[in-house]
Amino acid sequence: MTAPRPVAPLLLTLLASLAACDATSTTPKPAPAPVAQAPAPAPTPAPTTPAEPVKKPLPTTAADWTGGASAAPARLDVGSVSFAVPAGWLPRPPSSSMRLAEVVIPAVAPAQPSSTPAYTPETDALVAFFRLGGTVEDNIARWAASVTGPDGKQATPQVTVREVAGLKVHDVRLDGTYLDGMPGGQRTSREGWGFRAAIIETGMPMTFVRLTGPKPLVESNASAWEEMLSGMKTK
Secondary structure, three states: OOOOOOHHHHHHHHHHHHHHHHHHHHHOOOOOOOOOOOOOOOOOOOOOOOOOOOOOOOOOHHHHHHHOOOOOOEEEEEOOEEEEOOOOEEEEEEOOOOEEEEEEEEOOOOOOOOOOOOOOOOOOEEEEEEEEEEOOOHHHHHOOOOOOOOOOOOOOOOOOEEEEOEEEOOOOOOOOEEOOOOOOOOOOEEEEEEEEEEOOOOOOOOEEEEEEEHHHHHHOHHHHHHHHOOOOOEE
16 A cells, blocks of 8 residues: 655645746836937928129219219220210210220210110210321311201311320311211211311321210210310320
């Protein structure tokens, strides 16, 4: 007959196993690590419109060219001499390759400044600077042939001679109906015009300054014309 197994050791083993299970089931699990979030994107700056540069008006009068009415007048270089531009006269690019410079004398001052002021022959006057060959007498005769007096005959030029800046200057005056345009090309008859010119003996070719336009406008600018010629300087 087999002897019975002691109960106490078995019971102790069972209790120990149960205690181990309870300890395992009650151990807290570590909390999951927080998920890192991507940083919010920086706000996109609103588009900015670049400031427009301040636009200065283009020069039109002598005061504009030099920065103010109290400044010295602007000067035009014409070959070996230069001239001060009277106030209110508007320099512009030459309209012909034969001319070194042009200046418009407007009947009415323009509302807006421009580097290429408009020229209207019917109302405005024009000063042209150029150099040509030929003798003084030949050029005066050619100009006189372009002007007809009130009697319908060729006008007689009034010529005076003086010295400016050490150079001999021949002043020429004609009035009447002027044939405007290049010799040999299309020409327009301008009735009641004034013609003023200066032939400056700067050597060959000589330097010429010619003012043409409606006679009242030419005469109203006589003092400015004289001031420009008498202020001529050599370079």
